[in-house]
Amino acid sequence: MDHIARKAHSSGDGHASPPRPRSVRRQVARVTRRVRSEPGLFEGQAPRPLADRLRPASLSEVIGQDHLLGPDGPITRMVQARAITSMIFWGPPGTGKTTIARLLARETELEFEAVSAIQGGVADLRKVFDAARGRRVAGQGTLLFCDEIHRFNRAQQDAFLPYLEDGTITLIGATTENPSFELNGAILSRTQVFVLHALDEAALATLLDRAEAHLGRALPLDADARSALLGMAGGDGRYLLNLVEQLQTIDAPEPLDVAAMGRALTRRLPSHDKAGDGHYDLLSAFHKSLRGSDPHAAHYYAARMMVAGEAPEAVFRRLACAASEDVGMADPQAMVQVITAWQAFERIGWPEGRLFLAQAISYVATAPKSNASYMAFEAATGLARETSHVPPPMNILNAPTRLMKELGYHAGYRYDHDYPDAYAGQEFFPEALRGDRQPELYQPNERGFEREIRKRLDYWAAQKAKRGGTS
Structure with a gap:
């Protein structure tokens, strides 16, 4: 692109000629992209995954994201106005993040560049930024798609900022994690966050129909198996197409039922939808088993989620919540055990990581239970809403100036x-909350470590009464 642009902007004697009109620059960009995208001599003979062969050719063909790409969708309006801003696409895998980014570049005549935070680093980014700066001189914009952008650390994320500021690149970052926690505030302030939804059953059915039309044959499945296949995809279009590729090679005399399809795919079909009610039902059953001190059921539901393809982070998040909400100060080590196991899991990975998960489940399920801390904060929140106008006592406020x-x-x-x-x-309470109104928000019970905490509170209360309280 840079070489062609330089030739287009220079005369035969090597001296720079005046800048070409925008229409000419766009034509150069289209020719360059066409040259780059033309397949090599044998490229057409190379096998391509079904998901790649079925990539939408226009934004109108993208399914499942009508809230963004429908007639009144915000991205549609941007394309119509030819005013694309930098964006963050937040959503589960297989929802079209990469495809939408490619199509946005095509429909707005921006040069498409892609980097992956898993495979690249700052050095790779600098090469992209330098190329984008060269294109900008030639009047060509660059859309940079950064996959898994949350995997860049804070310092690496900072590398984007000057190029976002001066418009050298239009950034589209893709992430499966909550941008509020994983991305720099500086990047978030310069981008719009759009949430992509897991594909619902209707969208998956449309994708399945497209796949069968492309293959020229229907999959050998009965109605129940076909429905089970959509549920098995868990809202992930790419995963559905991978399953279709496995099934389309089967030459069955009769349509396969659910069990036969499961055998053909060499795996069972767990009853769990990562994006729907099954996801929340199993998480609920898991949490309540932990709360009810039943390690057997807790392990069972955790295993069901893992077999069904649930993200381990979801199980660990629920463990952390139970360690605080239901165990609390009855055993403060429960939270330590969960977080340590979680960190070990992230460092070691699967399959050994199941050992850390299992240990954390056993600990939380068998720990003594108390929700006293949780209830204390709930009560404190209600009291705070009623008394937010009451100032703290003067004696416990700092006095950094002479006037104070x-x-x-x-x-x-x-x-x-x-x-x-x-x-x-x-x-320590405000004057208005003392005496008869003074609340005792935290009420430790007699289980586990809270028994010792109860003794401490009773001792301090006795000491305060003996001294008559001090203000």
């Missing part, structure tokens, strides 16, 4: 470490 000291800030504060057992027995 003169006004009484920090006056009378007692440093707890100057007292026996590091306890001065001060009042």
Whole structure:
């Protein structure tokens, strides 16, 4: 592209000629893209996955994302206005993130570049940025698609910023993780986040019809097996097409039923939809088994989710919630066990990682249970809404300026470490919440470690009463 652009902008004697009109630059860009996209002599003979052969040729052919690409969708409006902004596509695998990015580049006449955060680094990005800067001089824009952008660390993400700022690139980042947690605030402030949905059954059925039309034959499945195949895809169009490729080679005298299809695919068909009710039903059953101190059922439901292809992160997230909500301070080590197991899983991976998952499940399920911390914060939240206008007592507020000291800030504060057992027995609630109104939000029970906490609270209460309380 750069070589052609330079030739198009220079005269025969080597001197630069005046810039060509925009229409000419666009024509050069189209010719360049066509030259680059023309297959090699033997490229057409190479096998291509069905998912690649069925890639939509236009945005109108993309299925399952009508909220973005329908007639009134925000991306459709951008294309019509020829005003594409940088975007983050957040959604599960197989929902069309890469395809949409390619089509946006084509329909807005931007040069398409792609990098992967798994395979590339800052050095690769610099090459892309340098090429994009050269194109910009020639009047050609660049759309940079960054797959798995959340896998770039914070410093690597910062490398995008100057090129986003000056318009050298239009960035489309793809991520399966929540951008709020995984991407720099600086990138988020310069992009629009669009959520792509897992493909519903209707969209998957449309994709299956397209695949059969392309193959020139219907899959040898009965109605139930066909429905089970759509459920097995779990909202992932690419995965559905991979299954279709396996099934289309079968020459069966009779349509396959669900069991026969499962055998043909060399796997059972678990009743679990990663994007639907089955997903939440099994997570609910898993959490309630942990809460109910039944390690047997907890392991069973976790195994069902893993066999069905659930992301391990989903199971660990539920474990972490149970370790806090249902175990809490009855055994503070439960959270430590879960987070440590989670980190070990991420470092080691599957299949050995199942050992860490199993240990965390056993620990949380058999730990003593208490929701006292959870209930304390719920009660505190309600009280805070009612009393948000009440100021804290002056004695526990810092006084960094002379004026604040003169006004009484920090006056009378007692440093707890100057007292026996590091306890001065001060009042910390606002004046309006003392006496009969003073709440006792955290009520530890007699199970596990909270039994010791109860003893501590009773001891401190006795010391405060003995000293008459201090303000």
